[in-house]
Amino acid sequence: MTDIGIGIVGGGYMGKAHAVAYAAVGAVFETTLRPRLEMVCATSEASADRYRAAFGFARATSDWQALVADPKVDAVIIASPQSTHRAIAEAAFALGKPVFCEKPLGRDVADSQAMVAAAEASGAVNMTGFNYVRTPATQEAIRLVREGAIGDITWYRGEHTEDFLADPDAPATWRCQGRETGTMGDLSPHPINCALALMGPITSLNAVVETVHKTRPGPDGPVQVTNDDHAQMMVRFASGVMGHIYASRTATGKKMGYAYEIHGTRGSIRFDGEDQNSLHVYRAEGPEAGRGFTRVLTGPAHPNYAAFCQGPGHGTGYQDQIIIEARDFLAAIEAGQSAFPTFRDGMEVNRVVDAAWTSSETRAWVDL
Amino acid sequence: MTDIGIGIVGGGYMGKAHAVAYAAVGAVFETTLRPRLEMVCATSEASADRYRAAFGFARATSDWQALVADPKVDAVIIASPQSTHRAIAEAAFALGKPVFCEKPLGRDVADSQAMVAAAEASGAVNMTGFNYVRTPATQEAIRLVREGAIGDITWYRGEHTEDFLADPDAPATWRCQGRETGTMGDLSPHPINCALALMGPITSLNAVVETVHKTRPGPDGPVQVTNDDHAQMMVRFASGVMGHIYASRTATGKKMGYAYEIHGTRGSIRFDGEDQNSLHVYRAEGPEAGRGFTRVLTGPAHPNYAAFCQGPGHGTGYQDQIIIEARDFLAAIEAGQSAFPTFRDGMEVNRVVDAAWTSSETRAWVDL
Amino acid sequence: MTDIGIGIVGGGYMGKAHAVAYAAVGAVFETTLRPRLEMVCATSEASADRYRAAFGFARATSDWQALVADPKVDAVIIASPQSTHRAIAEAAFALGKPVFCEKPLGRDVADSQAMVAAAEASGAVNMTGFNYVRTPATQEAIRLVREGAIGDITWYRGEHTEDFLADPDAPATWRCQGRETGTMGDLSPHPINCALALMGPITSLNAVVETVHKTRPGPDGPVQVTNDDHAQMMVRFASGVMGHIYASRTATGKKMGYAYEIHGTRGSIRFDGEDQNSLHVYRAEGPEAGRGFTRVLTGPAHPNYAAFCQGPGHGTGYQDQIIIEARDFLAAIEAGQSAFPTFRDGMEVNRVVDAAWTSSETRAWVDL
Amino acid sequence: MTDIGIGIVGGGYMGKAHAVAYAAVGAVFETTLRPRLEMVCATSEASADRYRAAFGFARATSDWQALVADPKVDAVIIASPQSTHRAIAEAAFALGKPVFCEKPLGRDVADSQAMVAAAEASGAVNMTGFNYVRTPATQEAIRLVREGAIGDITWYRGEHTEDFLADPDAPATWRCQGRETGTMGDLSPHPINCALALMGPITSLNAVVETVHKTRPGPDGPVQVTNDDHAQMMVRFASGVMGHIYASRTATGKKMGYAYEIHGTRGSIRFDGEDQNSLHVYRAEGPEAGRGFTRVLTGPAHPNYAAFCQGPGHGTGYQDQIIIEARDFLAAIEAGQSAFPTFRDGMEVNRVVDAAWTSSETRAWVDL
Numbered sequence A, B, C, D: 001m002t003d004i005g006i007g008i009v010g011g012g013y014m015g016k017a018h019a020v021a022y023a024a025v026g027a028v029f030e031t032t033l034r035p036r037l038e039m040v041c042a043t044s045e046a047s048a049d050r051y052r053a054a055f056g057f058a059r060a061t062s063d064w065q066a067l068v069a070d071p072k073v074d075a076v077i078i079a080s081p082q083s084t085h086r087a088i089a090e091a092a093f094a095l096g097k098p099v100f101c102e103k104p105l106g107r108d109v110a111d112s113q114a115m116v117a118a119a120e121a122s123g124a125v126n127m128t129g130f131n132y133v134r135t136p137a138t139q140e141a142i143r144l145v146r147e148g149a150i151g152d153i154t155w156y157r158g159e160h161t162e163d164f165l166a167d168p169d170a171p172a173t174w175r176c177q178g179r180e181t182g183t184m185g186d187l188s189p190h191p192i193n194c195a196l197a198l199m200g201p202i203t204s205l206n207a208v209v210e211t212v213h214k215t216r217p218g219p220d221g222p223v224q225v226t227n228d229d230h231a232q233m234m235v236r237f238a239s240g241v242m243g244h245i246y247a248s249r250t251a252t253g254k255k256m257g258y259a260y261e262i263h264g265t266r267g268s269i270r271f272d273g274e275d276q277n278s279l280h281v282y283r284a285e286g287p288e289a290g291r292g293f294t295r296v297l298t299g300p301a302h303p304n305y306a307a308f309c310q311g312p313g314h315g316t317g318y319q320d321q322i323i324i325e326a327r328d329f330l331a332a333i334e335a336g337q338s339a340f341p342t343f344r345d346g347m348e349v350n351r352v353v354d355a356a357w358t359s360s361e362t363r364a365w366v367d368l
Ligand SMILES: NC(=O)C1=CN([C@@H]2O[C@H](COP(=O)(O)OP(=O)(O)OC[C@H]3O[C@@H](n4cnc5c(N)ncnc54)[C@H](O)[C@@H]3O)[C@@H](O)[C@H]2O)C=CC1
Pocket: A009, A010, A011, A012, A013, A014, A015, A041, A042, A043, A044, A047, A062, A064, A078, A079, A080, A081, A082, A084, A102, A103, A104, A129, A130, A131, A186
């Protein structure tokens, strides 16, 4: 076992999640590389220091360049807003350090291309933070699709729906301004990444991106919402299969609507993030009278599960996804080999997002 | 109570369903008009006579014109293939008889326009056979949407998926030839009608219609499939709301995938035909800790239920939908007033189907 | 096909259900015996005549003896209160007429024994009205258990829960007086019959029968409730298997809680009457990673379904259960051979109810 | 923030779970007391050292007495077999150290009484490891019951079912010998603790405890199974409410069948550990047409959730339950005040288990 110094930029929602993950991952997965919470960075010295104490880091800073450059920081986790991702990643790669970057990789394709170029030039291990694809259930779904368990795929439908802005009277916040924090920018990368993971590349699409609530209450009257609330797209995968993807932040009642269904010639698969510990699988085999969707509860027989519990059906949760992610990043570093989703995979998501905007604006199919 | 002589053209899948419905509807709903199973028509005298005996009709014929013209036939039910609908309906309307016609109304818009014209010229009561919209759950959903229970609608997603041609090795049959028996022609009318019932008119759409399995085994080798297996469309309703509709006969594992979800500013509704006795309703009210989708089991408190059973949750089934339909047709005749879905409503469905084909062929948005 | 004259005693909840069933059964199942709704009986001439007209009977009477004796009444359906079952059945058997009697067979074991004796002396076909056991799903469950699909049974749990008296402020009615209308008398026969159908005879039990709300509001203040609200029993089947049965009319939120789960050495089965069109089956076979409960939607591949619809998953409902029952009674008459549940099977249920009361009073195990 | 040295006895299933929990809990809950993984103990030096390295402890030992006595071990976690619990706890209490002991507290009531006596004599903080009661959903259920949200309780049904010994051909292991490792000894404490947490004390019960598979294959032929496979009990709570509890290790298909349902005069609650992130709540209020069970997804509005994720419905898992437990134990130490379930609460469970055995042997009700 070898010590590895972890530096995390950001101590908010995801900064904390990664801090906990790196505190726990060694014991959970008995990794060869053992993380040391070396340094945390936040916008102010005060907040950085608060995160240091709260999460158990050795040191804190408000200067991400200091963190990146610190000799005791062996790997960099970027958990700050998308506008900051590129510069931080480029700096880390310049020093040859492995980088894990939260989704979406860059604000746009240009950002991401630069980041991929930097990553590939440096040869350092890189990974994008699409945690939802790492649940035991979705890893099992990927395995089933790959091994042909449901035959040739004929249809894919994916979505990610939440309702944090479903109420039209919810006040305007920073979330209501700027493409990169709208639904296409912020939420859709998850279901797009999911589709790519399960189905491979998208070659063309036709999308509608839309702002449902055009204004929201501000302190001095209605404020214009400048980004999108929900978006749908009809897609064509490189495999020839047709699909549909939907993302929404106005999906009243949905809390973790990361869901997909896949039809194949010999079976079907259904997953719903609101019941992340099960996968519904239909197999077109055996007598008709016995067929139906089987609710498979995840357990030690499925990917990424056994380290959390020897008992099947005992369940993993959101935080465990981040622990799995940490394990995979550490394993990649150890192997000197980036793993899905690499920065390149992250960039692919940006390309799809970009194409969707173009399609929505031109009301036409767009090739990728 | 008055006797009414019923003539049914067709004694197959739906002919039987309507025969049973008219045998039972009087006792179930204690209707004023009491149906008498007067005459059934099928392609041969032999089969017609078999249906007569099996379903309890007084007389049989292989000539639908005889049935339509028969003085003891007071109302005509068309349950024969779509190619026959128009001529039969026109003949019946010429005699001023009320007509119930199975979906889809005509083979295409031209057929349906002629049928609407004939219906409206005659002034006779007319109705199209979209039974799925008549379940207590969906009637309740319509009621909730209309009364604003879930606020302003922001998104609609509907589908109708089955898997009777999911197996690529299923042999080519008549179902694999001819637009009107493909998925757009035959299945999609149900979810389109459902969308229109819940959401009102569609004003534009963008569709992809597709044949998944291009050939199927025939007696002398592979046979070309000349119609479509599945289709999706992005739609815009007259209300301004965006939606999506999907229909498939290759949806492995789906048996009665007539399903929809509707998001509104104050709530959401979800329905799945594979559990037709419940409606899932979310209301964005009360403390956050108590919110969630409520599975409402249908009962006497909901439309169309009480006549079947005084106990809630005891359940209605497919055949009951047809009985409800019969009740509504009889009530319309009694009132001299056609009810949803009239022939005009049926024609609207054909128009959407037509537009979807055009859109798919031109790869462009089509206005209706 | 032969005509058979049906006489129904009672035109209430179940009288209507049977009237509809006999109106529809011929067309649905294409039965050899074709029912004619000959006569209906109710307490007053007026109500009997109302039922006649409403349900389509030829004649009405307020004298059940007249109905039983009428030469055009070939078979008698008893759908009047339990206190009337015995006398009507005895009179019908004396004339050698087949009798279908609603559950519970008699008010008590004595009643039922007399009825069984009369039935067996006459040699006439007899049947008890336990409709819930006739759903396609439960018939499939019985088939699976019998053919050993889930191996040797190791545990059975059944219940029937509703909530029509869950509200302590619901006023006292006739339902709150008299053992035969309490939960043990009125509701528990269903889950007991279900247990017997799936598992065979019960040989001993230990029960608690209880009145939850001891008084209820009456017009002049609180009224004593003299029967029971809910009851549980631990049972031992003749097969040696242990089980548990629960019945309640105070199960807040439950509308059709007719449910069971059965564990076997090679699989398990689960059913819930609030989703009567599916059966959940687990098979302990194949790789662990693929195991889980399969939700099998009933369809033409299952018992009693195909006559209602050629499409799987399209669903049957409460009224259809009564139609199936009518088919089975007609088939039994035609065959001259009573079918499960015969009067003897109905009496077995009374014996279990009786033993439960004794057990509850003595707080001890009771052998049957 | 203060450092606290943690010593864990046992490095198996639960030893690991607690090691991970204490590694993560500080960052998750930002606890005042910050755990230091000081020492782990296992049967051999080799295994202890392996656990040390794997989980990140500072030191290892094969002598639990050394661990307990070590000055840097400030709190003792007992995660070794039940036979060892008493001696370790007594030794730790003798030194005034706080003790967390895995369930079941002692092998039997005698053990537990001694442990309670030792705990109370020392005044040290003590806690028993019933983790399942700590999920956000079950904590919310407890809150709802306490605040009267479902009115007066009228019925309770709880169970814990798994299937790890459902296969009769599974070979005999140590699990098949000795009461404390049978279903009553090992599994039933969970659902009993759950019932006590939700409903308060049990005052009498009537149980059947049973070995389903009397022998199992051993290396030299069939081996006698000397403990029980499943058990049921009818219970009476001090509140007067009647209930039922079932535990099984032969419940084919069940993986995490920790489930309960509670009926009250104004609502009902249902929970199933196979979907631990939701609670089903029925409220008997509002119009009948809107009533039903609401599936409430746990989120920041519920107990114990927010520290894991700011987003509702994102889910917690098994390991998170142990982290919550660690938080609660640390908080108790900080407050100098033991929290539910204390050793006394753990002993109550042993008393119920004991009474169940007596009842099963005497086939009679037993008072507690
Ligand atoms: N994978 C997932 O499920 C989720 C991913 N995210 C992604 O994680 C990233 C962070 O989002 P949140 O944690 O929600 O944000 P947050 O607002 O909760 O936290 C952002 C953190 O970044 C720090 N920060 C901001 N600018 C900085 C700068 N210039 N230098 C150093 N530190 C800076 C802030 O001090 C703060 O600690 C985003 O890229 C977001 O898209 C966010 C939520 C969920």
